[in-house]
Amino acid sequence: MVTLPVLDRAELLAAIDRAASAYASGQVAERENLSGRRFLIRQPMGCQAPLAAGSAAPQGVGVLMKIENAPDLKLTLSPADWTKSLERPEGAGGWEAAEGFWLAWPWLRTDVCPQPPLSADEPVVEGDAVEPSLETSAPSMSHTAGLASVFEVDGSRLKRRMGRAYEYTLRGDGKTPPVKDQGGYRLVMEGRIAAFSDGRSIRCHAANADQRPACVAAVHLERVAFETSGGQQLSEWRGG
Template structure:
């Protein structure tokens, strides 16, 4: 004979069954995947140093040197640069000056010849005294360091108004870029006294440029053996210090006043 099932047992089984069914349903419920972390922000590359930026850094270094104080300005070492400056603004040159771009008009050959011979600064006091890591140093002067613009100065018409005793002619360069070459480094790009040269031809004669030409230097700043990017030197307390920035120059280019590329040299 079968015994009657206790109603309480039936209720317990029913409750247990419902609980198990609920567990199964919860187990089958898909779990939303965790949200993916936001992508990392790309590293921002500092903008290239331009002519005005370099002149400002040189002004700070020059003042600190003259005052006998440490240069506390932010180091430029490792920063990329694109230094553009105008030349030939007053017309053709009469002579060649090392470290400065010049242009010459040859009416017989009907050419305009552009020439830039880097200066040999290997033994110059402003870059000497290192640890021998640099085998050669070739220099480029920054013309008109009082002018922040990359363009030619505005023409001045009328009599000179400078007070007595002021300089009436072009002054000697006092700011420059020292292109350095390591002893164990590649010799590609070293000029070793050779000029960057470009010849423009025309019929009957090339038109003289309106607004001069542009010299463009591109590369990366490096540090002197003491870690500084800029070194200054002065022959006396009343003489303006000459300051140069150490760099590895990767590209030299000549442009017209509109920015049109006329010729470039890579690798130094």
């Protein structure tokens, strides 16, 4: 029996790109042999300044936040509820719930934080399109690629988060905040690729032809973890 290699972030995003291209061109994407494949992806989080304490954390995206009335910071990831969206005709039957996670910076194939664009004192290659007035302080978190962690009808609910966020507190010394990892942090997600009712593992949708399709891969999520940029594990959750 041949054991297929574990899919990483770059490979999974490449498969999502192919599905998006097929959807946008009106074609039926070939069924890639993804169902049952293991995946292990690391993606950057907490790359910018922490969100203000008390602000609403975006669902399905890992962020770094300040904590109210304390000098501490926290890494947090709140699953989005995609249950109703996967009940549409393009979804799959037999699933009781789906918890969603967006892949941040889907154009980035590595697990490092995105770097600033060319500064004004760096040479610009002829042909480069540079817009001086473009706002670059807050990079776009375009939601076009994601993972739908699916749960079968009558299946165990022990693995479901039921709205609970994954959280880890970075503690200071009681008076000053912890030193933020300059390389950001890493969100680790591991499990197996699942399949929709038609056997395909990735589904796409777009409101119109001028919009990049948003595509999600159905998965059975087995492990979530937070790491430093150097790979030191901070916390992990297995099976829920």
